[in-house]
Amino acid sequence: MLKLSMDRKKKNIEILLKSSERDWDTLKSMYECKRYYAALFFGQLVLEKLLKAVYIEKNNESAPFIHDLKKIAKKSGLDLDKKREEELDIISGFNINARYDDYKDEFYKKATKRYTENYIEIIKETRQWLKKQI
Numbered sequence: 001m002l003k004l005s006m007d008r009k010k011k012n013i014e015i016l017l018k019s020s021e022r023d024w025d026t027l028k029s030m031y032e033c034k035r036y037y038a039a040l041f042f043g044q045l046v047l048e049k050l051l052k053a054v055y056i057e058k059n060n061e062s063a064p065f066i067h068d069l070k071k072i073a074k075k076s077g078l079d080l081d082k083k084r085e086e087e088l089d090i091i092s093g094f095n096i097n098a099r100y101d102d103y104k105d106e107f108y109k110k111a112t113k114r115y116t117e118n119y120i121e122i123i124k125e126t127r128q129w130l131k132k133q134i
């Protein structure tokens with residue numbers, strides 16, 4: 001990976017944090033509109049961007065071009081317990097499930113209000129934890 005100057009490191013982290021905040025606002029809007037699948041999709045993006053900011057902070061290099069949250073967390077040197085690993089694996093799937101047509105119908109059915117509320121709480125807690133890592 002490309003090593004970053006201090007200015008570039010700070011700028012890249014700042015961009016990811018701002019983008020993550022916008023995606024968090026979009027998640028809330030999608031939830032309010034009852035577009036639960038979309039809320040979960042944006043939840044994955046929130047965590048991906050925060051994890052990439054953590055990666056940059058800890059490794060002083062450009063973030064990897066991957067969407068797998070657990071892999072990014074491990075590459076960042078974060079200590080994950082089994083529960084958090086499982087949650088990150090499930091949340092990583094929201095990116096695929098909401099994006100590709102062959103997964104969308106099944107994901108629409110799965111993304112009930114209750115299911116979405118549960119994962120928004122997990123995303124919210126993980127989001128707060130990740131922000132403390134930067």
